Amino acid sequence: MKILSYIQEGVTRLGVHTEAGILDVEQALAASGLVKGTRSLTLQDLIAGGPEILSHLNGLAVQAAGGVDVSESIALLDESALQLAPCVQSPGKIICVGLNYRKHAEETNAPIPQTPILFSKFNNALAAHLEPVPLPAASQKVDYEAELVIVMGRTARNVSREEAYKYVYGYCCGNDLSARDLQMRTQQWLLGKTCDKFAPVGPYLVTADEVGDPNRLAISCTVNGELRQSSNTADMIFKCDEMISYISLHFTLEPGDMIMTGTPEGVMLGYPQEQQVYLQAGDTVTVQIEKLGQLTNTMTI
Template identity: 90%
Template sequence: MKLLSYIQEGVTRVGVHTEAGILDVEHALTASGYLKGTSSVTLQNVIAGGLEMLSHLNGLAGQAVSGTVPESDAVVLLDESTLQLAPCVPRPGKIICVGLNYRKHAEETNAPILQTPILFSKFNNALAAHLEPVPLPAASQTVDYEAELVIVMGRTARNVSREEAYKYVYGYCCGNDLSARDLQMRTQQWLLGKTCDKFAPVGPYLVTADEVGDPNQLAISCTVNGELRQSSNTADMIFKCDEIISYISQHFTLEPGDMIMTGTPEGVMLGYPPEQQVYLQAGDTVTVEIEKLGRLTNTMTI
C-alpha cells in the first residue's frame, strides 16, 4: 500500500494512493464503521493500527476503485494533482541518518570503508514534501543533493537482532539528505550543514514493507534539471537495512514513525574534482527516484 499525507483546510490528512485516485482514510474508515467517534486520523494512528488497519484499508481502497460501495463523500477518490502534499511522515519522533554507507560513495570522497555506522540526526524543521520548494540557506554556497532510501519504523524496537529487524519496519520512502557542505565541514559535528530548513524532503509515498520486498535490492537515482547525477542500487550499502536497525536499537529505542535515512550512493557533487563542482542554485530541480517507491521532486529557491 502507498500512503501519503496532504493538507486540507490547514489539517494534515492521510490518504491511500490507488490507480484511480487518493482515498481519504478518515472518511473511508468512518463510513465503514471501523472508526468510532470524532477523532481525526493521523499517520501515527494508521501505523499503530498495524496489519489489521492495513488489511481494512486495502479492502476499502479496492471497493472504492471498483465502485462496489455506494458513492458518497466518504469514498470519492481525490485527484492527487490537486492536493497540497505534506511530508509522507509529517511528525516523526526522530530522523536518524547514516553517513558514508555506500562503498562507491566512500571511495569517491576518499573515506575509509566503515566498520561501524556513522550516525547523525536531522530535526523536524528539515522535513519537506514532494514538490515543496526548498530555500537555499544564505549562509551556504555549497548545497549538495543526496538520494537516500528511508526506513520508517512500525513498532518499538530496543535491542533487536538482525534476524528480527524487518518485523519492526512499517515501510520505506524516498528521501533527499540535502547537505550544506561548507557548514557540514566547519566542525567535526555535521549537524549544522544537515538540518537547515527543508533539508529532508521525503515522499511522495510511504510504501508499506510488504510491497517493497528486499530493501537492499532497489535501484536508486538522482537527477538535477533532468541530468542524471546518481545511479546505483541499495545493494552497494555497506550496512544493510536490518543491520542498521539492529545497531541503532542496541543504543537507543526506535519508536513507530521514526525515520532512518540510510545513506547516499556515489555521484554527489562533493565527490567531483574541485574544478568540476557546481553546487545547487536557485531554480534547480532535484528528483530522487527509488524502485517501487516513486519519485520525489523539489526545486531550490532563495
C-alpha cells in the first residue's frame, strides 16, 4: 500500500494512493467505524493501529481502485491537485548511513567501511515531493544523493538480523542533499547534511509487504533529465537487515524513525574536480526507486 501525506486547509492529512485517486485515510476509517473523534490522524496513529487497520485500509483501497464506492461520503481525490507533505512527518530520529555502496566508496577514493558509518539529520531537513529546496547561502557545492529510506514500524532494541524486517513499516525514496564544502569543513559531517529541506522524502511511504526484498531495487537519480546515478540496492555494503540490527544494538529505534541507507555512485563529489558542477537554482532533481515511485524537487535561492 502506498501512503502519502497532504495538506488541506492548513491541516496535514493521510491518503492512500490508488489508480483511481487518493483515498482519504481518516474519512475511510471513520466511515468504517474504526476511528472516532475530530483530531486528524497522524502516521504514528496509523502505525500504532497495527495490521488490522492496515489490512482494512488496503481492502478499501482495492475496492476504490476497482471503481467500487467505499462510502457515499468519500470522494477520491485528484493527486495532481494536492499539496503534498513529507510522507513521514515527525520522525524521532533521521539516521543516515554513509559510504554504504561499494562503487560510491570507490569513486570517492574512500576505504570500504568495516562497520556502518552513522550520522544524522534533523526534522528541519524534511521536504515533500515537488517542494522547492533553498540552496544555503553559505554553500557553493550542494550535491544530490538518491537513497532508499527505511521507516520503522515497531520499537527495536537489540534486534537480530533474522528478526529485523519484522520491525519495518515501509520504505520511501529519499534525497540526502549534501553541502560538500560544509560537510568537509570538519571531520563531523552534520553541518553539510541537515540544512533546511535537505532530506526530501516521498512521494509515498510504501508498506513493507508491497516492497518485498529491499536489497534488490533499481535506484537512479536525474538532474534536469540527465541521468547521474543508476544502480541497484544490491550494491549496498550493509544490507537493510544488518543496518537495523546494528543500530538497534546501540540505541533504540522507535516507530516512525527513518534510516537513510546510503547513495550509489554518480554523485558530483565523485567526478574529477575540473568536471564538478554542483546544483544551481532552477535545477530539478528526481530520485526514482523501483516499487517506490519518483521524488522530484527543484532547487531555489
